[in-house]
Amino acid sequence: MSRLYDTIEPAVIDEEILQTAVEEQGPKEEAGKIAQDEGIDFSDVTSLRLDYKNILKIDNLWCFTSLVKLQLDNNIIEKIEGLDTLVNLIWLDLSFNNIEVIEGLTKLVKLEDLTLYNNRIQKIENLDTLKELHVFSIGNNDIKELDNVTYLRRFKKLQTLNISGNPISEHEDYKIFVVAHLPMLEYLDYRLVDKTSKQAAYEKYEIAILELQHDEKQAEKKAEEDLTKKKENDRHMNAYVEGLSGPYLFESMYAEDAEGHKLKMIPGVDELLLCTYKEKFTEICEQIFEYGLAKHDERMVEKDTFLECLNDAKNENKALAAEKIEDFLDYKKKLWADLNQISDQKMLEMSIAEYNQRTTALWEMLMMFEMQLVDQLEDAIKDFERNMSDMVSAFVETVQGYFTQCRDLENQHHERLVELSIITLEKVVKNEMDEEIPDDVRELFVDKDTIINAVSSSHDVHLLKIDNREDELITRINGWMTDFIEETHQKEEISRNRARVTEINNLIDHLRDELDNLDLQTAPY
Structure with a gap:
């Protein structure tokens, strides 16, 4: 499934690779000459392409604090890591790698477009903080269980989903299940989801959806209560009086x-x-x-x-x-x-x-x-x-x-x-x-x-x-x-x-x- 470069030594994201990439993708002609003469500050770079470089490990990107768009597709990356400082990232492409687990994305709270196409992922997880997610591509992986679809209900802004090419897409009711459980979707597997399809899907799974909504409301209420309690506890801690209310x-x-x-x-x-x-x-x-x-x-x-x-x-x-x-x-x-x-x-x-x-x-x-x-x-x-x-x-x-x-x-x-x-x-x-x-x-x-x-x-x-x-x-x-x-x-x-x-x-x-x-x-x- 994933690209393998058996005859090429894995590359490391070092200063030379980054400098070369920034210069190649930076301003051209006179502006480019000035930038090269004065040096390009990595913290000012907003877009970076590191595709097709046989990269095994994500590293040394901590300087790129203004980065909005990052391409790391078509490498041999096995683990999502080293991205915590890229808090302004909106667009991330990690397709065509060897990733097995979704992780390391917690800090990317501004992320709107995430591509994990063609990896080795078996479960959709660890994305809870990505509240701004609009586009999610997880096609051509190894996702087998339909429960992975219900996990995506928490992303209220999700409009485009590609999940084709996974074992679950071979399920008889795959598309109607996805449409029923993700009513906010506008596009599924590159095709428009029309109102008629949404209505038919909802009618088939109406009882299951109602039960799911009930459970979600209960979970949401519990989460709100926990958050309120945490805020109060944090306030007590910050006031240095925790544990002094009561005996x-x-x-x-x-x-x-x-x-x-x-x-x-x-x-x-x-x-x-x-x-x-x-x-x-x-x-x-x-x-x-x-x-x-x-x-x-x-x-x-x-x-x-x-x-x-x-x-x-x-x-x-x-x-x-x-x-x-x-x-x-x-x-x-x-x-x-x-x-x-x-x-x-x-x-x-x-x-x-x-x-x-x-x-x-x-x-x-x-x-x-x-x-x-x-x-x-x-x-x-x-x-x-x-x-x-x-x-x-x-x-x-x-x-x-x-x-x-x-x-x-x-x-x-x-x-x-x-x-x-x-x-x-x-x-x-x-x-x-x-x-x-x-x-x-x-x-x-x-x-x-x-x-x-x-x-x-x-x-x-x-x-x-x-x-x-x-x-x-x-x-x-x-x-x-x-x-x-x-x-x-x-x-x-x-x-x-x-x-x-x-x-x-x-x-x-x-x-x-x-x-x-x-x-x-x-x-x-």
């Missing part, structure tokens, strides 16, 4: 507390524990939880406002620079028309000198705009860091107060438990215990030191749990603030500035090269 922290204190489980069996402890301590402890945790969510929302508003200010400043600066460049290009267009009309050497030299001066002035102007933007963004980042630092500090201080209340409750409980344990010890010694005590609990009442050690051990476990949860919360929120500032300033802003300076320099070099390449009747001095 989770309290219960976790006893999860690894062997002594505590025994102490709960002492007569009177259960009432002390459940009716008093647990209730108050959980109430404080709920206060931390609600406070944490409220302050998280405030931080997100501050963050969004900050990012919006940054974008506004960048867009305003970009528009200002674009206006100056447009003015210069208008001047250049007029100058180019005038230069070929000038026969006087001195006048020609003056015009060229003026062009060079204005080119330099444009460079200075653009660099000045960029420096102004850098200063503006630097001030904005500092202001945000100061404001966010104040917000985080206030949040941490309040949360620490809540956790102190939790520790105070634990200390109070510990003191009461010590008192109750001593009273119980005295009753055990005097054989005055009315209630039955399990043997492993009775072993704690050998003497005063044993029971006090058990109570103290349980107390230490509880305090450690409280301390660890407090430390975790504070560490995570401080880490978030540090990482966000570093990401915004150190990575994004510095990278943007470097790219902008390079862009300005490349523009000026290009403008000067254009003058040098002009075929003037009188050569410049």
Whole structure:
């Protein structure tokens, strides 16, 4: 079924193959010469053909972040991989390869046209994220089960499907089954699906379709509920208060507390524990939880406002620079028309000198705009860091107060438990215990030191749990603030500035090269 190149060594997608392909498929004539001289940035390439190159493994395409169309057909590829960074891909051709499993496409959420024709695929799967899929070609593979067709019902925008040449296409009711189960199709196996065929197909499979729709609605409802729950959980995580809504922290204190489980069996402890301590402890945790969510929302508003200010400043600066460049290009267009009309050497030299001066002035102007933007963004980042630092500090201080209340409750409980344990010890010694005590609990009442050690051990476990949860919360929120500032300033802003300076320099070099390449009747001095 698939193309096999038995006598040719498998190729690797390396720098040389990519460079050659980009140059061959890039701009031609003068534009192509400029592109080759200046070098083509892979991140700017939107279309790439790597067909008929005997490629075995997809690799080294991570630079092609702007790629919209990719052809990898007629190779010997066995596995779909190495495509995660191509998030702008709309059209992908992997036909005539040796692929056995559909995988590695999860990140390609913009994909509209996917061709896997003539491979070794047995099952249609792992395409759930491709919500924009319009065209899907999976013909000439090894798909045997009609259930593969029902999988495609989730792609509401799918209009064109080619699945011919698979074992399922030999089924007696193949076409009518596909049309009935995929009512959104306009074309099946390169033929138009008319309304009459759709109606006839639906009538034949009406009961099965209704049952399927019912199951899909139930599954969709469950998925929505799960998504809502996940969003809530994510919000709790991002607010650093997950597990603080309810008795989770309290219960976790006893999860690894062997002594505590025994102490709960002492007569009177259960009432002390459940009716008093647990209730108050959980109430404080709920206060931390609600406070944490409220302050998280405030931080997100501050963050969004900050990012919006940054974008506004960048867009305003970009528009200002674009206006100056447009003015210069208008001047250049007029100058180019005038230069070929000038026969006087001195006048020609003056015009060229003026062009060079204005080119330099444009460079200075653009660099000045960029420096102004850098200063503006630097001030904005500092202001945000100061404001966010104040917000985080206030949040941490309040949360620490809540956790102190939790520790105070634990200390109070510990003191009461010590008192109750001593009273119980005295009753055990005097054989005055009315209630039955399990043997492993009775072993704690050998003497005063044993029971006090058990109570103290349980107390230490509880305090450690409280301390660890407090430390975790504070560490995570401080880490978030540090990482966000570093990401915004150190990575994004510095990278943007470097790219902008390079862009300005490349523009000026290009403008000067254009003058040098002009075929003037009188050569410049």
